Amino acid sequence: MKNNKKMYKVMFYFEAALLNSHRYKSKSILSIAICAFIVLLLNVYLGNIQSNQLQLKRLPDAIPVSAKVCNLNGSQDAGLNIKEEVITKIQESDYVKDAVFTIQLKMGIGEFAEEDYLEHLNLFAVGTNHYSGISGLKKEDITLRKNTELSFLSSRLKECLMDKRVMEQNDLKVGDTVILTTYYYFYEKYKPILIKPLQVDTYKIGGEINLLNYTGTLVPPSVIVPIETIQDAYHKAGLSFTADSASFYIKDPMKLNEFKEEMQELGMLSVIASAEYAYDGNALAVRDETFRLSAEKIEEGLALLYHMLPFVFLIVGCSGFVTAYLLIQNRRGEYAIMRALGNSSFGCFCIMFFENLLLILSGIALGSIVVHYQMQTDFLILMKTAGGFFVFYMLGIVIALWTAGRLSVMNALAKND
Amino acid sequence: MEMIKVDHVSYSYQTKYCTIEALKSVTCTFEEGKMYAIMGASGSGKSTLLSLLAGLDLPKSGDIYVEGESTRALNRDRYRRETAAVVYQSFNLFPLLTAQENVTFPMRLRGIKKKEADENAKRLIEKVGLSEKTRHQFPKMMSGGEQQRVAIARALASDGKIILADEPTGNLDSENEKNIVNLLKELAHLGNYTVIVITHNPEVAMEVDIIYRIKDGELLKEENYDYNK
Numbered sequence: 001m002k003n004n005k006k007m008y009k010v011m012f013y014f015e016a017a018l019l020n021s022h023r024y025k026s027k028s029i030l031s032i033a034i035c036a037f038i039v040l041l042l043n044v045y046l047g048n049i050q051s052n053q054l055q056l057k058r059l060p061d062a063i064p065v066s067a068k069v070c071n072l073n074g075s076q077d078a079g080l081n082i083k084e085e086v087i088t089k090i091q092e093s094d095y096v097k098d099a100v101f102t103i104q105l106k107m108g109i110g111e112f113a114e115e116d117y118l119e120h121l122n123l124f125a126v127g128t129n130h131y132s133g134i135s136g137l138k139k140e141d142i143t144l145r146k147n148t149e150l151s152f153l154s155s156r157l158k159e160c161l162m163d164k165r166v167m168e169q170n171d172l173k174v175g176d177t178v179i180l181t182t183y184y185y186f187y188e189k190y191k192p193i194l195i196k197p198l199q200v201d202t203y204k205i206g207g208e209i210n211l212l213n214y215t216g217t218l219v220p221p222s223v224i225v226p227i228e229t230i231q232d233a234y235h236k237a238g239l240s241f242t243a244d245s246a247s248f249y250i251k252d253p254m255k256l257n258e259f260k261e262e263m264q265e266l267g268m269l270s271v272i273a274s275a276e277y278a279y280d281g282n283a284l285a286v287r288d289e290t291f292r293l294s295a296e297k298i299e300e301g302l303a304l305l306y307h308m309l310p311f312v313f314l315i316v317g318c319s320g321f322v323t324a325y326l327l328i329q330n331r332r333g334e335y336a337i338m339r340a341l342g343n344s345s346f347g348c349f350c351i352m353f354f355e356n357l358l359l360i361l362s363g364i365a366l367g368s369i370v371v372h373y374q375m376q377t378d379f380l381i382l383m384k385t386a387g388g389f390f391v392f393y394m395l396g397i398v399i400a401l402w403t404a405g406r407l408s409v410m411n412a413l414a415k416n417d
Numbered sequence: 418m419e420m421i422k423v424d425h426v427s428y429s430y431q432t433k434y435c436t437i438e439a440l441k442s443v444t445c446t447f448e449e450g451k452m453y454a455i456m457g458a459s460g461s462g463k464s465t466l467l468s469l470l471a472g473l474d475l476p477k478s479g480d481i482y483v484e485g486e487s488t489r490a491l492n493r494d495r496y497r498r499e500t501a502a503v504v505y506q507s508f509n510l511f512p513l514l515t516a517q518e519n520v521t522f523p524m525r526l527r528g529i530k531k532k533e534a535d536e537n538a539k540r541l542i543e544k545v546g547l548s549e550k551t552r553h554q555f556p557k558m559m560s561g562g563e564q565q566r567v568a569i570a571r572a573l574a575s576d577g578k579i580i581l582a583d584e585p586t587g588n589l590d591s592e593n594e595k596n597i598v599n600l601l602k603e604l605a606h607l608g609n610y611t612v613i614v615i616t617h618n619p620e621v622a623m624e625v626d627i628i629y630r631i632k633d634g635e636l637l638k639e640e641n642y643d644y645n646k
Contacts, residue, residue: 341497
């Protein structure tokens, strides 16, 4: 029986709240409109944060950061002497992706004696792990043998790509095998570059290169071979392998500093324009200006938005407080009558709390619907916004109701009289 | 039978500039089935006494006993819900509730089902002499007399035995004044209610059984009237 009475009483609180919000129609509509408008504004604000975060996340794809090994004064990023140790470390680094290495070679078709090199050593060749290592060479310039992929360049297969004209001159076609005599460039400080014999080996022609549309600024290679086959040849000949160019992308440009630290540990230096000219590839040119500027700009914007966020929620809380406070102030008489009729402070709180709860939920629902259909905001953001708004607005309402609870019923009723 | 005993009650409150002693050691009793008037000039402390009798506040010293129990020990919200109801000069009805909704309010607060509360309200509204039409009217659509009747019906809805009325006829014309006083008198003598009316209208005071006069917070005089007049 007692429980039933309690239940009827709670039901009455709900009914009274519902009836009040219905009877105070214009005030209710105004409250709902204010709530919906704040939800809308908060969504715009949080949506802005989300879009900045997304932009920052997508920045590495939009503005990739590349790096090239160069000599100390930065005048040259090809034709260098890059130590094998550096190449291995770059390949193994967690901060590096799509590393491309090249080595320039001289080649001749067939086997010939060292003294006959002037007559036969007439092909400029490049060893690389990816065709993009040859400046100006496009994928469509290459016609591959059936069942052959360009990825063979990053393997140890004895296959090569050859200039179409060279093949025609030597009566060769794709799929043929060809003996190639290879010479390497020998770099020594303060001395002219020398060429020295490296190996004689048989390669299968995996594809032809059509250089008619070649747009590169450097001399195009007549033969391209996998770099690792050349590396093996160096080792076989007891020579220290060196690459002549190395370029790559930073896997996560947001970790540029960590990457630079690792490269410093590796002994790579920053470019010093005033340094003496040398062949050694011991400096790193990182093209990160555009990325850094863009990232900094977005991060600054985000920081500002984050710094303002507590104030935004404070304003929301205040607006909840002010709206509820004004509504309740307007109804102090009613509150006092309820108290005079024996409704407890908690009971009065419940009725006005439910009333405001009803209005705020309606406002949130209305605002969310508008946001969902007009702004196509992410559902999670919408939920976060609605939740954040609800908590802070209700906090304002609770403070306003608590203030009203301290009202002197005697005084309020005396004023009515 | 003694319903309320006011025992050496004092009450003071602080204003911005000074402390006002609204009641000074007031002692009196109120019995059931009788109608009382508390008379006095403005600011004499009569409304303060009524508020203390209604349990809206506690005396600074002394005690008020209702059916032998001190208001200090009572759940005063419950006391107002179930024992004592107040009728005000300005009626103090909920402006956006109909007459019936105003009357059902105290019953619903006591956990009475809506249907039952509606039936009781209908009966009470009839009892105070209001028409069926008035039941569904909002206070602003009613005359002063009608509003006061609704306020009395609401007081009766609390199902208590004490009715405290603060200048109940202050805003009414003489005809309505007479009707309301008669209604309250009827409730005291026929309904066995303890009716305490605050007034400074001698015509109202003429109708009651006992008069208490308050001057500057002190209870000065008690006058007994012939109940049968």
